[in-house]
Each structure stands twice: as C-alpha cells, then as structure tokens.
Amino acid sequence: xxxxxxxxxxxxxxxxxxxxxxxxxxxxxxxxxxxxxxxxxxxxxxxxxxxxxxxxxxxxxxxxxxxxxxxxxxxxxxxxxxxxxxxxxxxxxxxxxxxxxxxxxxxxxxxxxxxxxxxxxxxxxxxxxxxxxxxxxxxxxxxxxxxxxxxxxxxxxxxxxxxxxxxxxxxxxxxxxxxxxxxxxxxxxxxxxxxxxxxxxxxxxxxxxxxxxxxxxxxxxxxxxxxxxxxxxxxxxxxxxxxxx
Amino acid sequence: xxxxxxxxxxxxxxxxxxxxxxxxxxxxxxxxxxxxxxxxxxxxxxxxxxxxxxxxxxxxxxxxxxxxxxxxxxxxxxxxxxxxxxxxxxxxxxxxxxxxxxxxxxxxxxxxxxxxxxxxxxxxxxxxxxxxxxxxxxxxxxxxxxxxxxxxxxxxxxxxxxxxxxxxxxxxxxxxxxxxxxxxxxxxxxxxxxxxxxxxxxxxxxxxxxxxxxxxxxxxxxxxxxxxxxxxxxxxxxxxxxxxx
Amino acid sequence: xxxxxxxxxxxxxxxxxxxxxxxxxxxxxxxxxxxxxxxxxxxxxxxxxxxxxxxxxxxxxxxxxxxxxxxxxxxxxxxxxxxxxxxxxxxxxxxxxxxxxxxxxxxxxxxxxxxxxxxxxxxxxxxxxxxxxxxxxxxxxxxxxxxxxxxxxxxxxxxxxxxxxxxxxxxxxxxxxxxxxxxxxxxxxxxxxxxxxxxxxxxxxxxxxxxxxxxxxxxxxxxxxxxxxxxxxxxxxxxxxxxxx
Numbered sequence: 001x002x003x004x005x006x007x008x009x010x011x012x013x014x015x016x017x018x019x020x021x022x023x024x025x026x027x028x029x030x031x032x033x034x035x036x037x038x039x040x041x042x043x044x045x046x047x048x049x050x051x052x053x054x055x056x057x058x059x060x061x062x063x064x065x066x067x068x069x070x071x072x073x074x075x076x077x078x079x080x081x082x083x084x085x086x087x088x089x090x091x092x093x094x095x096x097x098x099x100x101x102x103x104x105x106x107x108x109x110x111x112x113x114x115x116x117x118x119x120x121x122x123x124x125x126x127x128x129x130x131x132x133x134x135x136x137x138x139x140x141x142x143x144x145x146x147x148x149x150x151x152x153x154x155x156x157x158x159x160x161x162x163x164x165x166x167x168x169x170x171x172x173x174x175x176x177x178x179x180x181x182x183x184x185x186x187x188x189x190x191x192x193x194x195x196x197x198x199x200x201x202x203x204x205x206x207x208x209x210x211x212x213x214x215x216x217x218x219x220x221x222x223x224x225x226x227x228x229x230x231x232x233x234x235x236x237x238x239x240x241x242x243x244x245x
Numbered sequence: 246x247x248x249x250x251x252x253x254x255x256x257x258x259x260x261x262x263x264x265x266x267x268x269x270x271x272x273x274x275x276x277x278x279x280x281x282x283x284x285x286x287x288x289x290x291x292x293x294x295x296x297x298x299x300x301x302x303x304x305x306x307x308x309x310x311x312x313x314x315x316x317x318x319x320x321x322x323x324x325x326x327x328x329x330x331x332x333x334x335x336x337x338x339x340x341x342x343x344x345x346x347x348x349x350x351x352x353x354x355x356x357x358x359x360x361x362x363x364x365x366x367x368x369x370x371x372x373x374x375x376x377x378x379x380x381x382x383x384x385x386x387x388x389x390x391x392x393x394x395x396x397x398x399x400x401x402x403x404x405x406x407x408x409x410x411x412x413x414x415x416x417x418x419x420x421x422x423x424x425x426x427x428x429x430x431x432x433x434x435x436x437x438x439x440x441x442x443x444x445x446x447x448x449x450x451x452x453x454x455x456x457x458x459x460x461x462x463x464x465x466x467x468x469x470x471x472x473x474x475x476x477x478x479x480x481x482x483x484x485x486x487x488x489x490x
Numbered sequence: 491x492x493x494x495x496x497x498x499x500x501x502x503x504x505x506x507x508x509x510x511x512x513x514x515x516x517x518x519x520x521x522x523x524x525x526x527x528x529x530x531x532x533x534x535x536x537x538x539x540x541x542x543x544x545x546x547x548x549x550x551x552x553x554x555x556x557x558x559x560x561x562x563x564x565x566x567x568x569x570x571x572x573x574x575x576x577x578x579x580x581x582x583x584x585x586x587x588x589x590x591x592x593x594x595x596x597x598x599x600x601x602x603x604x605x606x607x608x609x610x611x612x613x614x615x616x617x618x619x620x621x622x623x624x625x626x627x628x629x630x631x632x633x634x635x636x637x638x639x640x641x642x643x644x645x646x647x648x649x650x651x652x653x654x655x656x657x658x659x660x661x662x663x664x665x666x667x668x669x670x671x672x673x674x675x676x677x678x679x680x681x682x683x684x685x686x687x688x689x690x691x692x693x694x695x696x697x698x699x700x701x702x703x704x705x706x707x708x709x710x711x712x713x714x715x716x717x718x719x720x721x722x723x724x725x726x727x728x729x730x731x732x733x734x735x
Contacts, residue, residue, distance in 0.1 A: 140490075141462045149490040193438075193683075194461045200452030204518075207690030217631045218686045220712070222465070245639040383734075386707045394735040438683075441708045445697030467710070 004074050005095075005243055006033045010059060010086075012077030012102075013162040014134055023228050026236035029049035037062040039082055041163040048131050048161060052169035056085040063093060072243035074098045077197065077225065078162070080209075081105055081171055088175045091184055098188035098242035101195045101225055104209040108174040111166070116203055123164065131161035142196045146224040146231075155229045180214045187213040188242035190220070197225035217242065248318050250340075250488055251278040255304060255331075256356060257347075258407040259379055261288035268473050273483035276418045282307040284327055293376050297414035301330040308338060317488035319343045322470065323407070324441065325454075326350055326416055333420045336418045336429055343433035343487035346470055349454040349464040352418040356411070361448055368409065376406035391469040391476075400474045422467030425459045432458040433487035435465070442470035462487065495562050495585075495733055500549060500576075502567030502592075503652040504624055506533035515719050516726035527552040529572055531653040538621050538651060542659035546575040553583060564588045567687065567715065570699075571595055571661055578665045580601035581674055588678035588732035591685045591715055594699040597663040601656070606693055609685070613654065621651035622734065632686045636714040637720075645719045670704045677703040678732035679702040680710070687715035 010243040011019045017036035024034040040058035041050035059082055063071070065086045073094050075083035080102025087097055089147040098110060103111055123132040134143070136156060189210035198205050210216050219242045223226070227235050252272060254265045262281035269279040285303035304327055308316070314370050318339050322327035325347025332342055346418035348356055357365040368377040379388070381401060391396040424430045434455035443450050464487045466472070472480050494586040497517060499510045507526035510572040519659040530548035531540035549572055553561070563584050565573035571590025577587055594603055613622040624633070626646060669675045679700035688695050700706050709732045711717070717725050 038603065042717050137460060141460050145462045145464065146486070194463060194465050199456065201456055204452070211689065211691055215627060217635045218684060218690065222683050227357065241636070243687070361537070382705060386705050390707045390709065391731070439708060439710050444701065445708065446701055 003244070004031045004033070005240070006035070006070060007072045007243065008035045008037070008063065008068060009237065009239075010037070010039065010073070010075045010079035010082050011042070012079050013166060016160055018043070019158060019228065023115070023233035023236050026233050027239065029038075030240070032240075033066065035062070035066065039079070039166075040181075043160055047162075048129065048163040049166050050163050052081065052171060053085075055082055055166060056089070058109065059083075059086050060089050063090065069093045070095045072096045072098065072239075074100060074239060074243065075102045076100045076228075077102050078111060078166060080137070081111060084173055084176045085171065087179065087185055088173070091179055095187065095243075096243045097185050097187060098190055098219075098239065099209065099213070100190040100239075100242075101127060101192055101197065101205045102209070103197060104212045105171055105173055106212070107177055108170050110168050110170045112168055114203075115172070120134040120167075123167065127164055128161070130164050131143055132164055132167070133161045134159065142225070142230065144201070144226045145196060146194055146222075146227065147229060151229060156225060166242070177212075177219060183214060183245075185214075187220060188217040189213060190238050190242050191218065192223040192225065192227050193220055194223055195225040248489070249276045249278070249351040250315065250485070251280070251313060251315060252317045252319060252484065252488065253280045253282070253304075253313060254484075255284065255318070255320045255324035256281070256287070256328050257324050258411060259404040260321075263288070264403060264473065267477035268481050268484070271478050272484065275485070277483070279486075280307070280311065280313065284324070286411060287373050288405055290422075291405075293374065293408040295408050296410050297326065297416060298330075300327055300335070300411060304328075305334050308335065311332075314338050315340045315428050317341045317343065317484075319345060319484060319488065320347045321345045322478050323356060323411060326356060326411075329418055329421045330416065331428055332424065333386065333418070336424055339430065341433060341488045341490075342430050343435055343464075344356065344441055345408055345435040345459070345484075345486070345487075346442070346450045347454070349457045350416055350418055351423055351457070353415050355413050355415045357413055358415070359448075365412075368412065371407070372409055375409050377409055377412070378406045387444070387470070388444065389469055389471045389474065390441060391439055391467075391472065392474060396457075396474060400471060422457075425457070428459060433462040434458060434463060435487050436463065437468040437470065437472050438465055439468055493734070494521045494523070495730070496525070496558060496560060497525070497562045497564060497729065497733065498525045498549075498553065498558060499729075500527070500529065500563070500565045500569035500572050501532070502569050503656060504649040505566075506650055508533070509648060509718065510533075512705070512722035513726050513729070516723050520726070520730070522730075524721065525552070525556065525558065529569070529656075531656060536650075538616075538619065538653040540653055541631060541655050542571065543575075545572055545656060546579070549573075549576050553580065559583045560585045561657060562586045562588065564589045564590060564729060565592045566718075567570065568656060569600060571601060571656075572704070574663055574666045575661065577669065577675055578663070581646065581669055584675065586678060586733045586735075587675050588680055588709075588729070589699065589703070590680040590729075591682055591687065591695045592699070594661055594702045595661055597667055598660050600658050600660045602658055603660070604693075606618065606689065617654055618651070621656050622654055622657070623651045629671050632689070632715070634714055634716045634719065636684055636688060636712075636717065637719060642718060645716060648719050656696075662693055667702075673704060675704075678707040678727050679703060680732050681708065682713040682715065682717050683710055684713055685715040
C-alpha cells in the first residue's frame, strides 16, 4: 500500500494546469490529493508580459496560500526549471521532487542554452508579441509521436503560447545545486523512452538531466513527451512510483 | 480510426518479399493494402549479377506498373537504402517514408561504409559467386536474439544470398538529403529496442540513423532485428503508428 | 519447447545464494535444474577474510563436487567477475554464459576500477572489518528503484556485508578474453532497462559490458538492478531466453 500523497504538478511550455486533468483524476481515484496550478504567463487570457522569476513566484505563492507541506512537487519539461527554483525557496515543504522529461538546468543557463539551436532560431523567427507557439508538424512528430492524428490534433487545440522569457531567461540555480549536492532534495527522474521533444543523441533528456540530480531515482515507461494525452493512467502510476517515498 | 493505407514494404538483405507475409496479413486484416515486391537480385532463382541501382530500378518499376500513389514506403535494414533512392525518383507518390531499423546512408556511402569493419571482412572472406550468406551463429545471436532456436532455424532456412554489390555499392544520395532538408519527405523511424544487428554503441541504429531524417517520427518497440518472425502482429501495429499520417 | 536446462546462478555483492529462491522456484516449475551456491565470503556467519580468488575457488569446487556439466552459468553484477574466472577454469562444462547486469572486466581490473570513483570513496570511508555494506538510500534509489518502499526494506534486511577484496582485487582475465576472442564461450547479456546501479551514461552496463563479449546474445527487460525481488517470474523467463541454446 502506498500512502496517500499530495501532488503539485507543474506543467510544461504551451500547457496550463487544466491539461493535467486526465492524469490528476487517476491519481485522485487512488486517494491522492492533486494540485495543478497554472504558471504565471500561461493559459487563456493570461498576461504574457512576465519573466521566469514571475512564473516561479506564482507557484511559490500558490503553495504558501494553500499551506501545502510534505508535497510531491513534479515538473514536466519547462516545469522542471520552475520546480528547481521553488525547491530553492521552500525545500522544507518538499517530500520528493520528481522531474518528468524535464529540464534540470546548469546554474545560469536558460532552456534555450540547453536545447538544439534550431529550436531557438525557430522561436525567434516566428515569435508574436514576445510569445512562441509550437508549429503543428513539430508537435505532431516530436512531441506526440505515439498518438494518432486526431488525438494529436485535439491536444494541439488546447495549447497556449509560451512567453519567450520562460525559455530565454537565464536561471540562477546556485542554491539548488548546493541543495542537491548536500542531499537535501530527494529527486526522481521519470523518462519516457519514446520522447523526442529533445532529439535522441547529444540532447536527449536522459542521461543528461538525471545525472545532475545526485542520488536520483530513475523511473521509465514507454511513450512520448506528451503521454499525458495518450496514456494518462500509466503515467499516473509512474508519478506514484517516482513520488511514493 | 486510422484511414486505410497503401503499404509498400521493402525487405532487408537475405530476405525476399514473401517473408513479409505474417506482417502483411495482419495489416490486410485491418483493411490496409500491402505490396511486398522483391528487390532485383534477391529470392529463389534470381540472377545475383546486379547492382544496387538495379535493385532501385526494380522497385521504381513495380510502383509505376501498379500505378501506386499516396504510399507508405517502408524499408527494413538494407531496404532503407532502396527506399531512399526510390524517394528521390518519385517523391510525389510517397505519403510517408518509414525506416524500420534501416540504413539512412550519408551521400556516397555504401552499407559497408557504415557498418562494423568485421562485417565487411567476414563477407569478403566468405563470399561465393559475388554473394554473401549470413552464418547461422551471427543470425541467431545478433539478428534473432528474441526467438527460440526452432523459430530462428525455421527463419534461417528461408533466407537467400545477398549480392555483395548491394552492400558494397556507394549510393549517390545528394537529392535525397536535399529533399529531407527541404521537408519534402515525411519520415518515420521504427527502432526495435533489442536489435543488435548493428551492435549497441557507436554503430547502433538509433540515434545514428533517425538523426539524419530531419523532423522524423520515432516509434519504438521491444524486439530484435527480425521481430517480423517473432511478433508480427505487434510489428504491424507499429507500421501503422509509423505510417498513419 | 525449450529443453530443460541446468542453471548455476552466481549472486551479486551483498547477496547470498538463498536470495535467488523466488527466481529459482519459477525456473524449477518449468522443469529446469537450478543451483544457487553462495560465493565464499558471503552470507550469514561466513568468514569475510577472503580474496576474490577464494570466491572463484568456492564455485569451481561446487561445480566439481556436484559434477555439473552442460551448465548455464549466470552471473549477476559482481557475480560476473566470478563466472568469468570459473569459465577460464572449466570452459568445457559451460553450455552458455549469461551475464545479468554484471561486470565483464578488462584484464587486470577490479570492479572498483570500472565503477564511479564515488562508490569506491564511499566504501573505503565506511568499511567495517574489511567489509562494506550498502547504505539504505543508495540501495533504495539506485538498486531497487522499481520497488515500493516495503519491498525495498524487506530485501534490504536480507543483505550481507561484502568483503572489500571482492571489489578491490584485480582479476587476471587474459585467458577469459582469449576464450571470448576464439569463440569458445557462448555468452549472453541480460540488461534491465531501468537499472541504475551503474548510473546512466558513461558507466552504464550496456553497451559497455556486452561489447566485450564477442558474438553475444543481448536480452532486455524493464526493471531495476534487483528485479529478482520485484518481478521474479519475468526474470526467470529472461534467464531462459538468455540460456536456452
């Protein structure tokens, strides 16, 4: 029997908290408490004139306002950069820190510093009002390669623009890496084996990012970067494996 | 619901078109049309005095004679070098170009240029009349490592010699790589996770070959290089995932 | 139908032969004969004042005393260094030599020579009476990452100290590597895909170790370094795949 956990799930770029619903409902059915806040700058009608620090602050405040403790704070993709900073701010509230195909940045880097340069070129060339939207083909082939076309289309319709600052801002992570080195933060890394959002090879999620998390628990499953749309029940089970103790 | 597809499946070395039958029958049951032509130089009674270009021509002619359009043209192993050249000749007929643990050669290379040198040494040392047959032990351990011995033996009995030219001829692929760079060809790469025909490490199929296909859809499954003999239904399902849109 | 096999299973560090029981019972149910000797220096009440050579001798004598022939000699983890030396001593008794996430050392190396240096630092800093016991956190996160906490705790209670000599002694493997190069030994490598006892990347089990085994049969499955505690039936099936011919 796994104890009931309190999850705080932090979404990736182009997502908002509502897209966790299929996974969250599976977790709730198992008795877990699940919070799915939206990071500042994301979601329908949000102001996109925000910095990465604003995004971090929005989640810190959410956790404070709900007085959440002993949480499993999970970051997906871009969300990994948010949870790393939240962990700096309130390590004592965190029971376990799982990254799901998420960025674990080196100190002072942006997401774009650690991604293929063609991604950055694409986003700078096609930005609108300081935001970047994923082109359909990239989404379909690299992010949701395990879905059929209609599932991929339906998910694509739900995406929102991402403020460029979230991907361009360099993130001070000195304290985070100290906390890792000290063993204060207990991390997991969930790696989907068919995830090509970071292309296979040099830029692949694993082993690049889990290797930066010290004594990290690795959990793996088949599926794409967006397996939350294709296999939410399996994903929920892996969230529990990543976070259960 | 996946639309009904027209597959043209191009076999690997030591195979002919008839060996696709277990996979093809699963695809046909799902309503797809499946063509399994044999490349010139392969199969019982075929003249083996052929070049790689002859092999390409035989498939181009097959597609023209059957007036096939909107096809999913899939190459397995050596067959990847054939479909790359066919795609140069008739890109407008191709809906999707999946490679299944197949060679995606650099321009001007032969298969032997991109394989472990011990493979070439073995084939030159044991060639008969300009053809090369796989030794049993290599087949059993590296190509069909997921089969029991009797399945591996039964499959081995069905193999034919491969004209050395198919593995030695250098292939002009300038136009192919231009078509990839332009995004004209929509590619997939199906990678079997236990495939050791190219040994793990430097020579592994993935990420080496999918990385050359631009915005490529990666699909993976458990199994060996010859999973068509061990899990044809699963393989057929993955062909659909690779080719469905 | 797979012929009935005679398995000799050689445990890893911190284990003794009795821990094979869940796997062995599955194999016996399928009609196989299974021997699970304990390597000298391991297990409750054993003298730990032993060398790696003593460990090897204990297994050679076991095989001689039971007059075992045509065996599938399988080594797990540290046990790989034992079976390599046993294979030098009695290659004619070995039908198949599978390594399960096991060390295949270069000639003259110790296990510590081929492991992350932090592991050696940890064991030298915490050794007691020339033995090393795994800390709980390392066991739970890197060795049994696919278990729930209670399974991991129950398994941890069964572990014994490992004589440092088993990890520090340099092993002469000249003859072993000659036997591999000659093709005298028929090897398999079973790789659990979620095994992080050797961390992902440079030190990962695969492709590093199977690449040293010549024409080796690769078999893979999901699971951790200690999947014998979490999925013994699946593991038994993979032992048969690795050893069946």
